[in-house]
Amino acid sequence: MAPRETNPNFMNGVPELLILRLLEDGEMYGYEIVQAIRDRTDAVIAVGEGVVYPVLHALEHAGALKSRRKTVAGRSRIYYTVTKAGTRRLGDLAAQWTALTGAIQKTLAGSGAGGRYGEAVS
Amino acid sequence: MAKRFRELRERLLNAGVAPRHVRRYLTELHEHLADLTAEEMRAGRSSAEAEPIALERLGRMEDLARTMIARRELRSWTARAPWAVLGAGPVLAVVCGWGLALLILWTGWTWFLQGTPNPFGARLHGFSILYFGVGRMLYYGAPLAAGWGMVLLAGRQRVRTLWPVMAGGALVALMGATGAVDARPPTVPGRAGDVGIRFYPLPAQMGDAVAHALVLLALVVLPWLVWRWMALRGELERE
Numbered sequence: 001m002a003p004r005e006t007n008p009n010f011m012n013g014v015p016e017l018l019i020l021r022l023l024e025d026g027e028m029y030g031y032e033i034v035q036a037i038r039d040r041t042d043a044v045i046a047v048g049e050g051v052v053y054p055v056l057h058a059l060e061h062a063g064a065l066k067s068r069r070k071t072v073a074g075r076s077r078i079y080y081t082v083t084k085a086g087t088r089r090l091g092d093l094a095a096q097w098t099a100l101t102g103a104i105q106k107t108l109a110g111s112g113a114g115g116r117y118g119e120a121v122s
Numbered sequence: 123m124a125k126r127f128r129e130l131r132e133r134l135l136n137a138g139v140a141p142r143h144v145r146r147y148l149t150e151l152h153e154h155l156a157d158l159t160a161e162e163m164r165a166g167r168s169s170a171e172a173e174p175i176a177l178e179r180l181g182r183m184e185d186l187a188r189t190m191i192a193r194r195e196l197r198s199w200t201a202r203a204p205w206a207v208l209g210a211g212p213v214l215a216v217v218c219g220w221g222l223a224l225l226i227l228w229t230g231w232t233w234f235l236q237g238t239p240n241p242f243g244a245r246l247h248g249f250s251i252l253y254f255g256v257g258r259m260l261y262y263g264a265p266l267a268a269g270w271g272m273v274l275l276a277g278r279q280r281v282r283t284l285w286p287v288m289a290g291g292a293l294v295a296l297m298g299a300t301g302a303v304d305a306r307p308p309t310v311p312g313r314a315g316d317v318g319i320r321f322y323p324l325p326a327q328m329g330d331a332v333a334h335a336l337v338l339l340a341l342v343v344l345p346w347l348v349w350r351w352m353a354l355r356g357e358l359e360r361e
Contacts, residue, residue: 029153057190
């Protein structure tokens, strides 16, 4: 029997997924990324603002992002963009998350509570 | 504010995060904090009210440090493999420096001193003085430059353990003290001979070699010891 991948932590990969998705639309710097995450998720997902940078550095180190420094109105900004490898990684992460959320929703809908949880999450 | 970031920088470097990531992280946090403060002020808060809110939104220093330190891939090679960077690194640097010095010696011998049995002691003129001078500088300067480079890397990464720095310093000192340029006369008349480095001092030169090694070791390690002493004094004063 082939080994199955496990989901060690439900929130694992969420910041990476969101960041890659946002940067797919265009380059952004850290502050813009955090604001965009807050806006697009209706503040459901709120990340500690400063902790977005280790994720960005790690993604760049992995070749999923590239950065460039730009001085805008006397301020030093580091803009990030997605690379081809980053786009591939986004595809993989998105597929994993779609499968995972689908499975959770299916479980909640069929939990024997008359579809109560299924309605709540759909 | 600056003190807060200074402490974060020291903590990250001590934990082995690569200096370039630390530098960029602090720049980004600093700019992010300025953006948050400006945002709070646009919302009608005074500067005194906006700054603590902005700091809270940025995250606790503990979390900012922990999330960066948790990324093992952002650690520097000096932290991951100190024996390689601080031990083998300087040796490689000396080998490269001496390789270049030998290349200069051999090409200089071929171009400027054709037919002479030995490149040492020959009368030099014009450009050849400069050319051989660069080679000589590389030969004498390589151990010291490699040692100081190693100390700089150790200092940048806040390496506190003594043995990698002492081992790296001892290796370059030993190489610098025992390595001597060897030139063999040409086997074909009119051509340049062979050049190389001989590493074993003659018994008669042993005393000089030991003294030379100790001087080199002191010159290499002294800046690091001074830095460690100053850092330790700073820590004690803060406590």
